Every structure is written in structure tokens, then in C-alpha cells.
Amino acid sequence: MAQADVKALLQAGAHFGHKTSRWHPKMAPYIHSKRGGIHIIDLTKTAEMLDEATAFVAQQTAKGHQVLFVGTKRQAKDVVKEAAIDAGQPYVTERWLGGMLTNSATINARIKRLKELETKMASGELANRYNKLEVQRFQEQIDAMNIDYGGVKELHGKPGVVFVTDATEDKNAINEAIKLGIPVIAIADTNVDPTKITYPVPANDDAIGSIKYITNLIADAVKEGTLSKNAKVDVPIKPVATKPAQEAKKVEKPAEPAKAVEAKKAEKPAPKAVKAQKKDVKPSKKEEGIK
Secondary structure, three states, X not given: OOOOOHHHHHXXXXXXXXXXXXXXXXXXXXXXXXXXXXEEEOHHHHHHHHHHHHHHHXXXXXXOOOEEEEOOOOOOXXXXXXXXXXXXXXXXXXXXXXXXXXXXXXXXHHHHHHHHHHHHHHHOHHHHHOOHHHHXXXXXXXXXXXXXXXXXXXXXXXXXXXXXXXXXXXXXXXXXXXXXXXXXXXXXXOOOOHHHOOEEEEOOOOOHHHHHHHHHHHHHHHHHHHXXXXXXXXXXXXXXXXXXXXXXXXXXXXXXXXXXXXXXXXXXXXXXXXXXXXHHHOOOHHHHHHO
């Protein structure tokens, strides 16, 4: 797995934070110094936190979980969409709809409707049933729904991880993930509370270079986890024997010869004979009267 490089982070401008007047006190452990009225982020800690985040992503994708990429900020949209598509993961780049995770029933119904319209449009069913103006309106409806739901059409249930490029801009995504207990990886600038994020990555969340470098590392971790998952599936699994000692004893025990079994049966009195012996021992009523 590719490790985060401090030099590459420096060249991407990930070390520039916000103004000293716009900082969050809980980001103090990740701040290196002040320069020109802005905070400078400690990139050694950024690299450490980023390596932890990528290792977790690879572990989750190896288990078959999906990673939801979220980046609705203008400079992050194209980067997030490209990385998510390349990694084969769902994404949200236009706007975060309320209940995208918590109200899955409504969201799934809208996605189902979108897929139905796309299927009918591709097969020509809408063109055969409606005139050109109505078909054009259906196409406009499909385009509008793709803006909101296009990136999550292939989201199967609850994602395993939510990756956010701006913890302030997309705080609703983080809140919904926290409510459902989904781990969150987010770029945390100096004005962010990192305690709400499972894996905060202290870095500049405004620079395109910083966003691209971190997002691509997360996407590479997804690819690696997916490859390891496929490799595990191809490996044949050998069945594990249960209680081998007891089974060995059972196998080693020799079978009794047929004559010995017949002799044992002959020694045991038949059930009827036993009953008869008991009846003979019991005195009759006449004998009791004589006594």
C-alpha cells in the first residue's frame, strides 16, 4: 500500500490552515506553528493519520464494504467524482440530500424510479407510448434525478465508510453517518472539531492539490482492498475437522466379532420370560387365603 509522503503533502499545499482567528482549539495537537497570521499544520501527523485512514479503508473494502465519497465543494467535485468512479464506489458531489443515509426507504424509492425511467428510455418504450414533447420531459426528469441520485445508484445498503473532503461544508453527511454508527474519514482543517471524526486527516481542505492527493490515496486503498478481497475468494478453503481426538478414538476402536455379539444377546433373557418369572414368584390369592 502507498504511504503518505510528507514532501508530496508539502508540495500540494496541505500545510496551510486558516487564519489564527478562525481556528478550533481541539485542532491544537495538529498545528505546527503560526506564520503570517495563519496556522501551519504539522504534516508529519497528517501523514500518520492518513496512513491509518487508508489502512482502515483497505480493511473495510476487503470485507466487501463500500466507501461513500462526499465532496460538494466547488473545487472538490470533479476530483471526488473522478476518484470514486475510478475506484468503483458511490459518491455525492452536487448536494447532500437530507436523509441520504438515515432515510434510506425514500432514497431507495427515488433511485428505483430513476432506474425504471432510464430502462424505459433506453428500450424505446417511452418513445413508443408518448409524443416527442412528453419524451423530452421524461429525459429532463432523468437528468434532474441523476444530479441528485446518480452517484448513489449503486450504493447497496449502508456504506462501510464515509469519506468527506470538507468536514464543515458537508457536516450533514458526517452527522448522519455518526447517527448510524458509520466510521467517518474527513479532511480536517484548523477550523474543524476533529473529535467528531473517526479518522481525521489534518490538512488544507481548500487547496485542489491537497484534496486531490488525499482523495487519490483513499481511492488507491479502496482498489487494494478490493483486489485482496478477490484474491481471498479465489483461494480454496479447506474444511477444518472438529474434535479430531474423539474421532480418532472412534476409528481406532475395533469392531466386535459377530459371534461375540450373538453370545451377548443369548445371555440376556427375553423381556417376556422376565415377566413370566416375576409372575411365577408372585403368590396367588388362594395361597394367600390358605396362609
